[in-house]
Amino acid sequence: xxxxxxWGTVAVAAVAAITYAYLNHDGQKSVNINAVGSTAxxxxxxxxxxxxxxxxxxxxxxxxxxxxxxxxxxxQSGAVDLGNADMFAEEKAGIKAKQLVDHWVAVxxxxxxxxxxxxxxxxTSQQLNAIFTKQVTxxxxxxxxxxxxxxxxxxxxxGTRATFERYGLNxxxxxxxxxxxxxxxxxxIVASTPGAISYVAFSYLDDDVVTVPTLNxxxxxxxxxxxGAYPIWSYEHVYTKGKPSADVQKFLDYLQSNKIQKxxxxxxxxxxxxxxxxxxxxxxxxxxxx
Amino acid sequence: xxxxxxxxxxxxxxTKKDRFGRILSMSALALIIFVVISIFWFVASKGxxxxxxxxxxxxxxxxxxxxxxGQLDKAGHPYVGAAPMIVGSFLxxxxxxxxxTPFAIGTAVFMTEISPKRGAxxxxxxxxxxxxxxxxxxxxxxLTVVVPVMRQLFxxxxxxxxxxxxxxxxxxxxxxxxxTVDTLRAVPKHYRESALALGATRWQMIYKVILRSATPGIxxxxxxGMARAFGEALAVQMVVGNAxxxxxxxxxxxxxxxxxxxxxxxxxxxxxxxxxxxxxxALILLLMSLVFNLVIRAIGxxxxx
Numbered sequence: 001x002x003x004x005x006x007w008g009t010v011a012v013a014a015v016a017a018i019t020y021a022y023l024n025h026d027g028q029k030s031v032n033i034n035a036v037g038s039t040a041x042x043x044x045x046x047x048x049x050x051x052x053x054x055x056x057x058x059x060x061x062x063x064x065x066x067x068x069x070x071x072x073x074x075x076q077s078g079a080v081d082l083g084n085a086d087m088f089a090e091e092k093a094g095i096k097a098k099q100l101v102d103h104w105v106a107v108x109x110x111x112x113x114x115x116x117x118x119x120x121x122x123x124t125s126q127q128l129n130a131i132f133t134k135q136v137t138x139x140x141x142x143x144x145x146x147x148x149x150x151x152x153x154x155x156x157x158x159g160t161r162a163t164f165e166r167y168g169l170n171x172x173x174x175x176x177x178x179x180x181x182x183x184x185x186x187x188x189i190v191a192s193t194p195g196a197i198s199y200v201a202f203s204y205l206d207d208d209v210v211t212v213p214t215l216n217x218x219x220x221x222x223x224x225x226x227x228g229a230y231p232i233w234s235y236e237h238v239y240t241k242g243k244p245s246a247d248v249q250k251f252l253d254y255l256q257s258n259k260i261q262k263x264x265x266x267x268x269x270x271x272x273x274x275x276x277x278x279x280x281x282x283x284x285x286x287x288x289x290x
Numbered sequence: 291x292x293x294x295x296x297x298x299x300x301x302x303x304x305t306k307k308d309r310f311g312r313i314l315s316m317s318a319l320a321l322i323i324f325v326v327i328s329i330f331w332f333v334a335s336k337g338x339x340x341x342x343x344x345x346x347x348x349x350x351x352x353x354x355x356x357x358x359x360g361q362l363d364k365a366g367h368p369y370v371g372a373a374p375m376i377v378g379s380f381l382x383x384x385x386x387x388x389x390x391t392p393f394a395i396g397t398a399v400f401m402t403e404i405s406p407k408r409g410a411x412x413x414x415x416x417x418x419x420x421x422x423x424x425x426x427x428x429x430x431x432x433l434t435v436v437v438p439v440m441r442q443l444f445x446x447x448x449x450x451x452x453x454x455x456x457x458x459x460x461x462x463x464x465x466x467x468x469x470t471v472d473t474l475r476a477v478p479k480h481y482r483e484s485a486l487a488l489g490a491t492r493w494q495m496i497y498k499v500i501l502r503s504a505t506p507g508i509x510x511x512x513x514x515g516m517a518r519a520f521g522e523a524l525a526v527q528m529v530v531g532n533a534x535x536x537x538x539x540x541x542x543x544x545x546x547x548x549x550x551x552x553x554x555x556x557x558x559x560x561x562x563x564x565x566x567x568x569x570x571x572a573l574i575l576l577l578m579s580l581v582f583n584l585v586i587r588a589i590g591x592x593x594x595x
Binding site: 155 | 359360361449527528531534543545554555557565
């Protein structure tokens, strides 16, 4: 008897839960905005999405990672509303960029990081290129200590790697070496492996565990990205398929609003698009913002 | 009279319950078969697209040693050589199984033959505890402890097949141990009694009788552990170095099928060559786990006599 009673309760509870969910779904007429893509951009969209939900009841912003490629592919196929990417859609093979509309929501700077034992303070662009194409294999050759260079790349196809190769290595492809798919792991590997070099977004820079060399004597600082003095940076893109619906447009406006750009964006280590004094197009040409 | 006849020919409550139970279990079975078939169909259709849609030579795929699906060589063919990953996967699997086997057999013998009481009280929960630790924790310990030790001992960066094997050895140890314990426990008691009665020492009894008669079971346990090691992704990915290069020694960075797969899948576009090539790797993994299963069955059959 006791068991029957138990099963009965479970069954009733399950039916009640499903009915409730169904009725709720029907009655609320809620708006769901789904965003998928770049893990580098994920924290910002999540934080902004939470605030947006609080301000506009009935709107739900669902954010998932998965990588820039996934974001672009999913938004192109129409499966999600927003596709987050670290790169221009034109740079990704297999994406019909003409169908997508680009929205810039932030800028992120990328800097090389070097293991402390290498004894490096500054690298020139030529040196950086030589290191990552394996023309130089010992830190001695670029003014450091006698220590072999260990390359720690990001995964092929990742937005950070694409940006670094394009603007840090002047378009050269990095030589084969270790690959890691997250900024955190890349940093801890560089910190613990003698002679290692990798590259991470500014928000992952930490002078205590790794050396952050200047590039052509320019410090990797937000201010230098803003003024155009520091070259390795990229836009954080949010793509929509065609013109977005009114609800999605509102959220995009919110992402680009002063409120988010002044609070969430700097807090999470990105650079606000409003601050930028230079702009860059798909071809990589830099021009002044009027 | 009619009432009695009716009562006798009517389906009884027990039969109804019986039928209900059969329908329930049959539909569960059908669902599982459907899921398995659709997984195979999905992975195969995606994985074979590399060869049929993108016209990659199957032999080049298996034996090529450069993996960069986004780039083209001089002849215009993409670099999709999976050999480094296949070799890497097999090496970490074999080496971890080689290290794990003596430890697992030793622990199991201690738990069943030498000190069953203490074994049940202390070792059993300890080995079971190892199963519950998430693989990312193993990976992190590997990254902060195993890799630096490897670097100290063998030089280089410390990342490589040896570090991966070490992490995997700890991860498969509980699986192999608990399965070996089960087989040793299943050896009939009269085997032990007869051996001792014939004048064998305890060591002779363990070595010549119990381990011998449990060999098929132990082999199954090892293959099971290897199947686990072959499919493990996260922990290995953190310590193996993920360089899709032919491993020229055990402490140079290498890659496994799973590590390339997990890192790459988020950065490729569905339907592109890069994506299809990754699915081909997944197909190899799926076929390999099928092979492991068949091997386990074959060993089990042989053991059953």
